[in-house]
């Protein structure tokens with residue numbers, strides 16, 4: 001659906017230039033929710049603004065829905081842009097227009113007749129849950145309501161793609177969850193392809209199918225969220241995950257919302273050496289440290305205790321997380337097993353048989 005080929009963006013002049021994107025390649029499939037995460041200055045905004053050519057790339061190609069946007073003339077580009085909606089961190093609403101008029105704006109601009117504008121705006125108000133607020137002005141709305149207007153306006157031209165530029169960064173955690181849930185509903189109901197950029201891992205964890213990590217203008221790691229999240233390879237990815245886990249809280253969320261920030265405990269998930277040092281016994285099989293990961297319904301099952309009981313090993317939990325990735329539960333425990341070498345090996349192989357991923361950390 002979206003294909004970025006060797007995308008390059010250099011700002012400034014020859015004497016003083018900044019390379020924001022350096023030969024970046026990325027493919028987003030039709031109907032998926034794809035997240036790009038990166039630290040400040042990594043090139044996220046530049047990347048998303050290059051997709052609808054709000055920012056002209058210095059080099060490379062942008063393909064959306066099988067068309068090379070970078071090769072189009074002004075008029076054709078204008079037409080293609082109607083297939084790409086965009087929402088922004090600070091909403092970018094017209095402050096002197098009502099909610100209704102903000103949503104109607106792109107339709108009127110495209111010359112849509114009055115009756116059609118009315119029915120479309122009403123449909124969108126209903127979709128984003130703002131039926132009761134159509135006559136209000138942006139200043140009379142909460143941040144979450146403003147973003148709902150932004151989403152409705154972005155959907156007015158029935159786009160195939162929705163670009164989200166840090167769409168929840170200005171919102172509190174609870175409002176963030178309600179906007180993420182709305183985006184997921186829209187993705188499922190309308191089959192819309194969503195590309196979002198963020199610096200918050202829990203946004204990715206809540207609604208994305210795949211994620212790419214951007215650093216210094218290039219993609220350093222990408223894949224399905226569960227894979228990248230549970231087995232991060234690049235230092236930048238590990239940093240994002242450890243910050244998110246460390247910053248996790250048991251904050252309450254509304255029924256049915258993404259629960260990515262719920263029920264995590266522990267600090268960084270990736271410091272086996274420091275964990276080993278804390279153990280009373282760390283020789284032979286005694287005290288060997290393992291990371292046990294379970295994805296899916298087994299997360300809440302009793303398999304771990306059954307295996308442990310049947311093999312006679314003991315274990316201590318050194319770190320642990322129980323959470324969800326896009327509504328799929330997972331657990332990741334770092335444990336030390338104590339027992340004979342044979343018993344520990346048997347426990348590990350039984351866990352693997354029961355589809356736990358067991359990684360030896362020391």
Ligand SMILES: Nc1ncnc2c1ncn2[C@@H]1O[C@H](COP(=O)(O)OP(=O)(O)OP(=O)(O)O)[C@@H](O)[C@H]1O
Pocket residue numbers: 011012018019020038039040041042043044045046047199
């Ligand atoms: N208009 C511009 N002129 C010159 N340099 C720019 C411009 N816009 C961005 N840059 C530079 O390009 C690099 C990438 O910036 P970009 O805004 O894309 O990063 P980002 O990941 O979105 O950061 P943030 O999360 O802070 O918004 C940075 O070094 C930035 O200073």
